[in-house]
Amino acid sequence: MTSFLSWHIGLSLLAEIQLALALVLGILYWIQERKLKQKKVFVGESSLPSLETLDKVQYRLLVIGFISLTLGIGMVVLESSLKSKQGWMFLGWSVYGVILYLRRLTGFRGRRVLWYSLIGFALVILASLHGMGIGMMGGAR
Amino acid sequence: MSIVVVGMSHKTAPLSIREKICFSSGSFGQDLKPFEELRKVQGVEEGLILSTCNRVEICAAIKDSGKDHGQDRARAIQNLSNFLKNYHECPHLDFSSYLYCHEGKEAIHHTFRVASSLDSLVVGEPQILGQVKEAYRASQQARALGPMLHRFFNRAFFVAKRVRTETEIGSQSISVGSVAVQLCQKIFKELMNKNILLIGAGEMVEVILEHLIQKKIQSFYIANRSQESVLQLQKRFKHHNILVHTVPFHELGQWLFKMDVVLASTRCPQFILTQSMMEKAIQQRRQHPIFFIDISVPRNIDPSIHNVDNVYLYNIDDLQSIVKENMKYREQEALKAEQIVQEEVDKFYEKMRHRNTWQSACA
Numbered sequence: 001m002t003s004f005l006s007w008h009i010g011l012s013l014l015a016e017i018q019l020a021l022a023l024v025l026g027i028l029y030w031i032q033e034r035k036l037k038q039k040k041v042f043v044g045e046s047s048l049p050s051l052e053t054l055d056k057v058q059y060r061l062l063v064i065g066f067i068s069l070t071l072g073i074g075m076v077v078l079e080s081s082l083k084s085k086q087g088w089m090f091l092g093w094s095v096y097g098v099i100l101y102l103r104r105l106t107g108f109r110g111r112r113v114l115w116y117s118l119i120g121f122a123l124v125i126l127a128s129l130h131g132m133g134i135g136m137m138g139g140a141r
Numbered sequence: 142m143s144i145v146v147v148g149m150s151h152k153t154a155p156l157s158i159r160e161k162i163c164f165s166s167g168s169f170g171q172d173l174k175p176f177e178e179l180r181k182v183q184g185v186e187e188g189l190i191l192s193t194c195n196r197v198e199i200c201a202a203i204k205d206s207g208k209d210h211g212q213d214r215a216r217a218i219q220n221l222s223n224f225l226k227n228y229h230e231c232p233h234l235d236f237s238s239y240l241y242c243h244e245g246k247e248a249i250h251h252t253f254r255v256a257s258s259l260d261s262l263v264v265g266e267p268q269i270l271g272q273v274k275e276a277y278r279a280s281q282q283a284r285a286l287g288p289m290l291h292r293f294f295n296r297a298f299f300v301a302k303r304v305r306t307e308t309e310i311g312s313q314s315i316s317v318g319s320v321a322v323q324l325c326q327k328i329f330k331e332l333m334n335k336n337i338l339l340i341g342a343g344e345m346v347e348v349i350l351e352h353l354i355q356k357k358i359q360s361f362y363i364a365n366r367s368q369e370s371v372l373q374l375q376k377r378f379k380h381h382n383i384l385v386h387t388v389p390f391h392e393l394g395q396w397l398f399k400m401d402v403v404l405a406s407t408r409c410p411q412f413i414l415t416q417s418m419m420e421k422a423i424q425q426r427r428q429h430p431i432f433f434i435d436i437s438v439p440r441n442i443d444p445s446i447h448n449v450d451n452v453y454l455y456n457i458d459d460l461q462s463i464v465k466e467n468m469k470y471r472e473q474e475a476l477k478a479e480q481i482v483q484e485e486v487d488k489f490y491e492k493m494r495h496r497n498t499w500q501s502a503c504a
Contacts, residue, residue: 036328037447050326051430108428109451110451111450
């Protein structure tokens with residue numbers, strides 16, 4: 001395994017963890033927002049953090065997850081054996097890029113971020129699974 | 142030794158009667174007269190006086206003569222009710238129909254319920270435990286407590302704590318003001334750095350404002366047609382070191398995007414804030430959430446703004462329905478609390494009975 005490949009795997013894994021956490025926070029935000037919109041906030045519930053807290057932490061995780069993913073993809077460019085994986089990964093990366101761009105531009109948040117994150121995360125995971133498949137096939141040969 | 146409780150509460154006596162026999166907090170702190178008088182009551186070994194706005198009661202440990210326990214207790218109860226009458230110099234007043242008298246296991250049950258806020262006017266309110274602790278401290282300072290009541294009240298505090306931790310009896314807000322503030326906190330982590338706008342300066346706005354002040358807000362904006370009410374509000378909150386900024390009423394739309402929380406309570410017959418104003422404001426503030434509380438009747442904020450993303454609007458009915466739901470929830474939790482209290486009463490009573498048997502054997 002080349003050092004580029006090791007860095008790529010490490011950074012991608014880190015990005016996936018951060019983006020997964022961001023996704024969880026997005027779901028919690030959506031639950032809290034839904035309760036507030038439906039005016040069913042208090043009855044016998046364990047309290048979730050405020051929307052503001054969830055949004056702040058989710059945004060930070062998206063930023064650092066995006067940076068990790070960018071660096072991870074950068075390593076792939078230098079590793080020719082994983083070129084076929086790039087397509088999915090790049091698509092996922094683009095979705096996260098759009099989220100962050102819209103966030104800066106229009107304050108994009110809440111439910112919409114959740115849907116975009118779901119798509120982005122699915123693409124990133126798909127790319128990783130595809131990459132693992134390539135790795136295993138390489139190992140078998 | 143056994144325990145008796147004699148007193149009256151909001152459940153048994155009207156205020157006009159309770160006020161005649163209440164012990165002012167001054168009489169606890171300054172002189173020890175009530176306790177000195179209490180110690181003179183025949184049959185009473187130890188005593189504690191609990192006097193709050195909703196109840197006045199004496200909890201006493203009485204010594205059994207060993208012959209007829211029932212008669213001893215009845216006599217002590219009679220002496221304690223006479224003490225209440227005589228101390229307050231109203232010997233002609235017949236308040237026997239307002240008094241409750243508990244003895245033995247019933248007295249233990251009653252005191253554990255009182256300390257756990259199950260017998261309060263607002264079930265689950267937290268003040269009563271502090272008041273019982275204060276009464277305990279005052280009685281201790283006056284040397285009116287002995288080992289029996291010391292053990293008993295420490296157990297009562299333990300039971301109250303257990304009820305607080307094992308149930309959610311006090312977790313839900315049951316006033317419109319506190320519900321409004323808790324809703325704010327579901328959206329914003331802290332309120333101290335938030336921009337709060339009051340439209341109108343009605344009584345209800347002040348109630349909610351009081352709750353917001355407890356959350357350490359440092360300033361607020363106010364838009365009102367009458368400058369007089371604004372000046373009154375400014376004067377009122379001056380001592381809290383809170384800055385009050387005024388917003389011209391006709392420029393509300395331009396200021397809206399700066400605000401995080403908006404409280405509306407005017408007598409205006411039409412909508413002051415509309416959906417189009419809100420859509421513009423939310424874009425200007427880059428989708429940062431904004432929370433509206435409309436407690437005016439007729440409503441001042443177009444209800445359709447609740448459909449705008451990141452805008453939340455609650456009116457007086459919404460707040461009151463949350464209060465009602467919370468009350469129901471408290472009642473359910475109170476049932477759990479009653480079980481805990483009963484369990485603890487049984488344990489304490491058993492221990493007390495064993496101790497009494499052992500002491501009689503030793504004697």
